[in-house]
Amino acid sequence: xxxxxxAILAGCFLVGQIIGNTIGHWVNIPGNMGGVAFAMFLLxxxxxxxxxxxxxxxxxxxxxQFWNAMYIPVVVALSATQNVRAALTGGWVALVVGVVATGxxxxxxxLLSKIVVKGNNHDTTI
Amino acid sequence: MQVIEKVISSNGLVFAxxxxxxxxxxxxxxxxxxxxxxxxxxxxxxxxxxxxAFLGNDHGIADVGxxxxxxxxxxxxxxxxxxxxxxxxxxxxxxxxxxxxGIISLLVGVIAAFVMGATLGxxxxxxxxxxxxxxxxxxxxxxIGAITGSAIGASSDVIAISIAIGVIKSIMITVITPxxxxxxxxxxxxxxxxxxxxxxxTSGVAAGxxxxxxKLVPYGALTSTFYTGLGALLCPTILFxxxxxxxx
Numbered sequence: 001x002x003x004x005x006x007a008i009l010a011g012c013f014l015v016g017q018i019i020g021n022t023i024g025h026w027v028n029i030p031g032n033m034g035g036v037a038f039a040m041f042l043l044x045x046x047x048x049x050x051x052x053x054x055x056x057x058x059x060x061x062x063x064x065q066f067w068n069a070m071y072i073p074v075v076v077a078l079s080a081t082q083n084v085r086a087a088l089t090g091g092w093v094a095l096v097v098g099v100v101a102t103g104x105x106x107x108x109x110x111l112l113s114k115i116v117v118k119g120n121n122h123d124t125t126i
Numbered sequence: 127m128q129v130i131e132k133v134i135s136s137n138g139l140v141f142a143x144x145x146x147x148x149x150x151x152x153x154x155x156x157x158x159x160x161x162x163x164x165x166x167x168x169x170x171x172x173x174x175x176x177x178x179a180f181l182g183n184d185h186g187i188a189d190v191g192x193x194x195x196x197x198x199x200x201x202x203x204x205x206x207x208x209x210x211x212x213x214x215x216x217x218x219x220x221x222x223x224x225x226x227x228g229i230i231s232l233l234v235g236v237i238a239a240f241v242m243g244a245t246l247g248x249x250x251x252x253x254x255x256x257x258x259x260x261x262x263x264x265x266x267x268x269x270i271g272a273i274t275g276s277a278i279g280a281s282s283d284v285i286a287i288s289i290a291i292g293v294i295k296s297i298m299i300t301v302i303t304p305x306x307x308x309x310x311x312x313x314x315x316x317x318x319x320x321x322x323x324x325x326x327x328t329s330g331v332a333a334g335x336x337x338x339x340x341k342l343v344p345y346g347a348l349t350s351t352f353y354t355g356l357g358a359l360l361c362p363t364i365l366f367x368x369x370x371x372x373x374x
Contacts, residue, residue: 009207013206067211073146075168075200076174082296097291102299104238112227112324113317
């Protein structure tokens with residue numbers, strides 16, 4: 001049944017949130033640290049284990065795939081509910097700092113991708 | 127009219143499904159027929175979303191009565207739930223391979239954004255320690271800006287600027303990522319993890335990658351979800367002390 005898939009997803013999500021919030025509490029920050037990532041790891045783990053044992057029926061997977069497919073529509077709704085006016089109230093300082101700092105971070109993407117690939121290759125040769 | 131309004135406002139989430147469905151349909155049609163698939167439908171739909179946000183205030187279009195359900199559909203709960211679901215398409219081997227890159231990019235991402243933001247803020251006339259730190263934190267994400275600003279006692283106008291910087295970053299990433307994806311070689315799970323770690327703004331990374339290549343979403347989400355926590359940890363503490371030490 002599809003609801004089994006949705007339930008597995010919900011279970012992974014909630015456990016991830018609990019782990020993330022616990023870590024957030026430990027390091028004394030409001031909110032959660034990496035909750036989504038822990039939930040994703042958990043789902044990947046459950047997925048691989050259950051698939052190997054043949055426990056994962058097509059219908060169950062369909063329950064998870066539905067929410068996977070809802071991702072872009074949710075992001076569209078998310079964009080439509082952003083506080084875009086706040087971006088304008090900060091004036092020139094906000095605009096210059098926002099654009100320049102973000103641009104610099106984007107430039108680091110290819111740089112860092114390369115450096116670490118080299119590092120990884122090095123690791124495997126050892 | 128009154129009956130329609132009443133039905134819609136008491137079924138906000140259902141109306142949001144319909145509304146977003148219509149936006150998606152029109153955007154994908156526009157992508158195919160007008161831009162000949164040059165601009166992805168998802169990217170157009172997201173930009174339409176951002177434009178619609180101007181109809182409201184703090185919560186974008188959700189401030190307008192009949193669209194209040196958009197806040198639920200586009201809220202953090204649904205965002206995180208659907209992001210977790212994308213892990214079904216992620217490969218554990220790829221994640222392991224790029225794991226180290228992800229961790230390094232997180233640290234570099236927070237520090238680089240902070241240093242750039244703080245330096246520019248200083249050059250533009252915000253020279254006291256708390257303002258410099260708060261503006262630097264805003265260049266990470268707007269949540270980090272708000273947390274840091276209130277933790278170290280920055281004035282409310284500086285906090286407002288720092289939040290604005292974070293929002294600009296998020297919007298800029300959303301719009302610009304699909305356009306420059308090729309130039310910054312954002313085309314593999316590995317580079318998506320580095321991208322998520324370096325940029326960090328969860329909504330921006332999520333939307334930017336969705337518009338670029340939905341297959342990359344889980345990898346970017348995986349690292350970016352640690353960014354705000356790390357920034358909220360470093361900015362009001364170690365980075366604040368370093369700024370204090372430099373500015374004497």
